[in-house]
Amino acid sequence: MTTQLVTFEIDGATYGVPVGLVQETLGHQPRTFVPLAQPGVAGLVNLRGQVVLTLDLRPMLGLEPLAADAEAMMVVVKVDGEAVSLLVDAVGEVLDVDDATYEAVPDTLGAAMRALVVGVHKLDGRLLLLLDVVAALALQPAEERAS
Amino acid sequence: MEGIDEIVREFLIESTENLDQLDQDLVALESDPGSRELLGSIFRTIHTIKGTSGFLAFHALESVTHVGESLLVELRGGERQMDQPTTDVLLEMVDTVRAILARIDESGTEDGVETAGVVARIQRMLDGTPEPDAAEPDIPEPDAAEPDIAEPDAAAGADDPAGPAPDAAPVEGTAPAERTTPAERTAPAEEPASGAETAPATPVAGASRVTPRRRTAKRAAVAAAQAPAPQDATAPQDAPAATATGAPAATGAPAAAATAAPAAAAQAPAPQAAQAPAEPQRPASPGAVRAGTAETSIRVDVELLDELMRQVGELVIVRNQIAQSTGQDTDPELLRSAQRLSTIATELQEGVMKTRMQPIEHVWSKMPRVVRDLANGAGKQVELEMVGGETELDRSLLEAVKDPLTHLVRNAVDHGLETPEQREAAGKTRAGHLTMRAYHAGGQVVVEVRDDGRGIDPEKVAAKALQRGLRTVEQLDAMSVTELQSLVFLPGFSTAETVTNVSGRGVGMDVVRANLEEIGGQVDVESEVGVGTVWRLQIPLTLAIMPALTVVSGTEIYAIPQVSLLELVALDTARTAGSIEHVGASEVYRLRGELLPLVRLSDVLRTPASEGSSMVIAVLRADNQRFGLVVDRVLNTEEIVVKPLASQLRAAATYAGATLMGNGRVALILDVQAIARRALLADLVEPAGTVQQTLAQSQSSRDLLVVALDETRRAGIPLDAVTRLEQIDPARIELAGHREVLRYRGSILPVLRLSSVLGGAPAGDGPLDVVVFTRGSRSVAMVVGAIVEIVADASDERRPADTHGVTELVSLGGRVTEVVDLPVVLGAADPDYFSDPLAAADGDVDAELLMAVAS
Numbered sequence A: 001m002t003t004q005l006v007t008f009e010i011d012g013a014t015y016g017v018p019v020g021l022v023q024e025t026l027g028h029q030p031r032t033f034v035p036l037a038q039p040g041v042a043g044l045v046n047l048r049g050q051v052v053l054t055l056d057l058r059p060m061l062g063l064e065p066l067a068a069d070a071e072a073m074m075v076v077v078k079v080d081g082e083a084v085s086l087l088v089d090a091v092g093e094v095l096d097v098d099d100a101t102y103e104a105v106p107d108t109l110g111a112a113m114r115a116l117v118v119g120v121h122k123l124d125g126r127l128l129l130l131l132d133v134v135a136a137l138a139l140q141p142a143e144e145r146a147s
Numbered sequence B: 001m002e003g004i005d006e007i008v009r010e011f012l013i014e015s016t017e018n019l020d021q022l023d024q025d026l027v028a029l030e031s032d033p034g035s036r037e038l039l040g041s042i043f044r045t046i047h048t049i050k051g052t053s054g055f056l057a058f059h060a061l062e063s064v065t066h067v068g069e070s071l072l073v074e075l076r077g078g079e080r081q082m083d084q085p086t087t088d089v090l091l092e093m094v095d096t097v098r099a100i101l102a103r104i105d106e107s108g109t110e111d112g113v114e115t116a117g118v119v120a121r122i123q124r125m126l127d128g129t130p131e132p133d134a135a136e137p138d139i140p141e142p143d144a145a146e147p148d149i150a151e152p153d154a155a156a157g158a159d160d161p162a163g164p165a166p167d168a169a170p171v172e173g174t175a176p177a178e179r180t181t182p183a184e185r186t187a188p189a190e191e192p193a194s195g196a197e198t199a200p201a202t203p204v205a206g207a208s209r210v211t212p213r214r215r216t217a218k219r220a221a222v223a224a225a226q227a228p229a230p231q232d233a234t235a236p237q238d239a240p241a242a243t244a245t246g247a248p249a250a251t252g253a254p255a256a257a258a259t260a261a262p263a264a265a266a267q268a269p270a271p272q273a274a275q276a277p278a279e280p281q282r283p284a285s286p287g288a289v290r291a292g293t294a295e296t297s298i299r300v301d302v303e304l305l306d307e308l309m310r311q312v313g314e315l316v317i318v319r320n321q322i323a324q325s326t327g328q329d330t331d332p333e334l335l336r337s338a339q340r341l342s343t344i345a346t347e348l349q350e351g352v353m354k355t356r357m358q359p360i361e362h363v364w365s366k367m368p369r370v371v372r373d374l375a376n377g378a379g380k381q382v383e384l385e386m387v388g389g390e391t392e393l394d395r396s397l398l399e400a401v402k403d404p405l406t407h408l409v410r411n412a413v414d415h416g417l418e419t420p421e422q423r424e425a426a427g428k429t430r431a432g433h434l435t436m437r438a439y440h441a442g443g444q445v446v447v448e449v450r451d452d453g454r455g456i457d458p459e460k461v462a463a464k465a466l467q468r469g470l471r472t473v474e475q476l477d478a479m480s481v482t483e484l485q486s487l488v489f490l491p492g493f494s495t496a497e498t499v500t501n502v503s504g505r506g507v508g509m510d511v512v513r514a515n516l517e518e519i520g521g522q523v524d525v526e527s528e529v530g531v532g533t534v535w536r537l538q539i540p541l542t543l544a545i546m547p548a549l550t551v552v553s554g555t556e557i558y559a560i561p562q563v564s565l566l567e568l569v570a571l572d573t574a575r576t577a578g579s580i581e582h583v584g585a586s587e588v589y590r591l592r593g594e595l596l597p598l599v600r601l602s603d604v605l606r607t608p609a610s611e612g613s614s615m616v617i618a619v620l621r622a623d624n625q626r627f628g629l630v631v632d633r634v635l636n637t638e639e640i641v642v643k644p645l646a647s648q649l650r651a652a653a654t655y656a657g658a659t660l661m662g663n664g665r666v667a668l669i670l671d672v673q674a675i676a677r678r679a680l681l682a683d684l685v686e687p688a689g690t691v692q693q694t695l696a697q698s699q700s701s702r703d704l705l706v707v708a709l710d711e712t713r714r715a716g717i718p719l720d721a722v723t724r725l726e727q728i729d730p731a732r733i734e735l736a737g738h739r740e741v742l743r744y745r746g747s748i749l750p751v752l753r754l755s756s757v758l759g760g761a762p763a764g765d766g767p768l769d770v771v772v773f774t775r776g777s778r779s780v781a782m783v784v785g786a787i788v789e790i791v792a793d794a795s796d797e798r799r800p801a802d803t804h805g806v807t808e809l810v811s812l813g814g815r816v817t818e819v820v821d822l823p824v825v826l827g828a829a830d831p832d833y834f835s836d837p838l839a840a841a842d843g844d845v846d847a848e849l850l851m852a853v854a855s
Helices: A111-116 A133-137 A142-146 B002-030 B036-055 B058-078 B082-108 B117-129 B174-187 B205-210 B214-218 B254-267 B277-296 B302-326 B334-354 B367-378 B395-416 B419-427 B458-467 B473-478 B480-489 B498-504 B509-518 B573-578 B647-651 B672-679 B683-685 B754-758 B822-827 B843-854
Strands: A003-011 A012-019 A022-026 A041-047 A052-058 A074-080 A082-088 A090-098 A102-104 A119-121 A126-131 B222-224 B242-246 B357-358 B380-389 B391-395 B433-439 B444-451 B522-528 B534-540 B545-553 B556-561 B566-573 B580-583 B586-589 B596-598 B615-622 B627-629 B633-641 B657-660 B667-672 B703-710 B716-717 B722-727 B732-738 B741-745 B747-753 B769-774 B776-786 B786-793 B796-799 B805-812 B815-820
Touching: A003 A022, A003 A074, A003 A126, A012 A090, A022 B302, A022 B683, A041 A082, A041 B667, A052 B657, A074 A090, A090 A119, A090 B367, A119 B556, A133 B174, B002 B036, B002 B082, B002 B367, B036 B058, B058 B082, B058 B117, B082 B117, B117 B334, B117 B545, B277 B391, B302 B633, B302 B815, B334 B357, B357 B395, B367 B380, B367 B395, B380 B843, B391 B395, B395 B433, B395 B444, B395 B509, B395 B534, B433 B509, B458 B480, B473 B786, B480 B509, B480 B522, B480 B703, B498 B796, B509 B534, B545 B615, B545 B627, B573 B580, B586 B747, B586 B786, B596 B615, B596 B754, B615 B672, B627 B672, B633 B657, B703 B769, B703 B805, B716 B805, B741 B776, B747 B754, B747 B822, B754 B822, B769 B786, B776 B822, B786 B805
Parallel strands: A012 A126, A052 A082, B380 B433, B556 B667, B596 B627, B716 B815, B747 B776
Antiparallel strands: A003 A012, A003 A090, A022 A074, A041 A052, A074 A082, A102 A119, A119 A126, B222 B242, B357 B391, B433 B444, B444 B534, B522 B534, B545 B556, B545 B633, B566 B615, B580 B586, B586 B596, B615 B627, B657 B667, B703 B716, B703 B786, B722 B769, B732 B741, B741 B747, B769 B776, B796 B805, B805 B815
8 A cells, every 4th residue: 555645845844744744835925924823823715715724733743843934845734625835844755655654653753743643654764754634723832842 | 204394394494484584573462453564475475384384384484373363353354353462462473483493303203292281362352353254162172163254275285184183173184285296396486385275174073164155255266175184073072174275375376286185185085176276376476576585586505505604715815815915927918907907896795795685684684573572571661763773784794793793682571671650751752662773883783772761870870880990980980971881891700699780780701701702793882871871793795805904013014904903003212212211111102292101012922022123002892992003014904804813822712713814825814802801811810901001010029009198198908918909988886885897798897097097087968988897807997188099019119117016117109108017017906807717718808809890
């Protein structure tokens, strides 16, 4: 059995989400800043007439958030009928990964990533982290989940 | 099976609509008992429901409508006059029918709704009159009583002759139901079972009852359907005699009726063939009207309309975009096309919005019933007038104003209008007038609920607000009558147990206000004591597209709903520095001589304040308060399309939604009410900020309650020790030994007069301002000259005091104020006040204060 994953990079690591959840990938779009929003909310974008929430996963992965004007690419995922866009450094290819390469996350993984990464695919020369999209959209910053 | 479900659904929708009409008609009929038109309409509705329920095998429903119909026939025939008991029982029938319909809607079956009671009551009413036909001793059950009109439509026959219908539903033959079904379907415009013709009687006991011809003559045709039901054997008293009339409700489609009739006849052993052909003609006339309506209107799924609305929203945005980019375009051809597109888009938008519009009558139709029941219960006479029921509102909004409106009407009847005796004594007509009026004004729909009752007494409202700790004496003194009356909208102003004897108004008015605000509307009240009260609801026409003001703050564009906007004040660079003044830490602006509290949008949003050289004050209205929202720049007013916000952003509670600008950027729509409430929180929660000019206190400084000792001297009391402010009648202070005490909230408090410790004029005759201190289980009531205000003690001018009972002197608002040494002063009233070990933490006092104020 193989699974098709859309891959992207955040801070040098490669992540993947099932292709069925991904609506599209986009280049940089101007974002409208949302004051008073939770950490991880990177703004709102106009996606062909729909107002779509944009998330920056970095705070949830325990990383420094992107600057408000950073020009990031977007992976638009659709969960429960609602489209949400994730900011990524670069969008990679769509990969067919074999279930045989799958492994659970190592016990040493930090709590922040453990909550968002469900498993790892061992690819040639690199690791592909499988992202839990639903957990990511719940928007709990890393430190809250840790506590 | 699906076909049946569809039929049931249609039946439910149609019947529910009809029931609303029925309520209205019945109440109207009570005051106009002779109206054949109303009776006819009521009869048709009930008959239709009955027919269809039989057809769909809802036996309980059928039995209820059946007896109701019997009663209506007597009314229609003139054998019975409409009076209150009759109306009561008929309304009860309508309620029961509604309950059954709701049950069917919920569960698909009619089980579980109690019907025997109402059936029996109607039956008793029928029996109560000397009806020769009714004297069938052996058949005490409902339909037996009025046999000549008992009419289970053959077409509506039950599938199962042994079917339930415990209260003696008419039982019909099996065949007609099935056979009629296709026939009915061929005539979709009519109520399925209306055909109502009749399977003539099987020669059972009941058959004879079919014979009376008096009424047969009146109605076009009567045919008897006699059920050879198994019940006959087991429970003879149930033996349903059934006469089926082709009642007027047999709308339209004579063809259907004709087909149905033979079908039924074929099954019945003693066909009264002559009646069947006669049948269709009568129904045709009322049916013709309905058929006309059916041809020009169709039912459309609401979801489809919502989807259309959404797409029109998209079109409006594209239109805005094109309008923006063609502004500079020189190609006249393109310009013309763009203008044409703009016009079409506007028209389309209006058209689609219209499809979602429903007259407010839909909500009003329930009011006559509500008013009648309430008035009867309270022993009042109320004349209800409804004007402008055709005014239309978006259906979602209509749904949202239903409860608030009902609440206001109830309130008006319950509390606003007086009893006939009181009214007479006041020189008014015995019957109170209640007027509901709807009209368009300023792009909104205004709905008024006006009564000519006793009005809202501002004095009583003020007393109530003071008693509940919502406002201080000083604040109340500063308020206009309208402002006082508007206090009824405060959360916690009214609770059911006390409100009636205070203001007579205001039960849950905060809920009414909250409901209105949720849909971007507002509510206010105008009242004159002894003359009456007007509640005015302002409701936006639609939620999906609204006019808004777009403004810039920092780097982003925000939209402010036009509904909240009163005016704009532009401040230029040169004047800005001087024109914004400060009260404590709060900024205010003198707008035509009155102080307008200012809220900077950048502060609300916690974004960096801009260094810009100009600013604009958007004067906004929220909850009867005005405030100025300071923004950098105003862009435009435009129609914006409201997009819902992602759930992750709702926690911020600052935005009402998002929208797309002409340039494609997303802009947030500000929730003005939420911002006002948060920014003016000090005003709402603490008595602290509520002296008119003092809006928000800086948290760093200590707050002092300033009281007057006499004309010239002022004293300051640290606010954190204060539990409550009261105004009491001097007579309430009693003597115990040589000490003054006050019974207060279930305990006896030592009374201390501040003037006796610090000197100053003794109190006059008027009400006394009292400051209550509570620490642990001990409380002291301190009588002060007058409560002046609460201010932040941020003064630099201060010196220690050498007077007994005073810790220091500070300059507040340009006057020297003596800060009270509480341990000394309170110790004079209760030596153990500060030494008593505390059970509760100190913080509890504050919490209690706030809760008392906020509750």
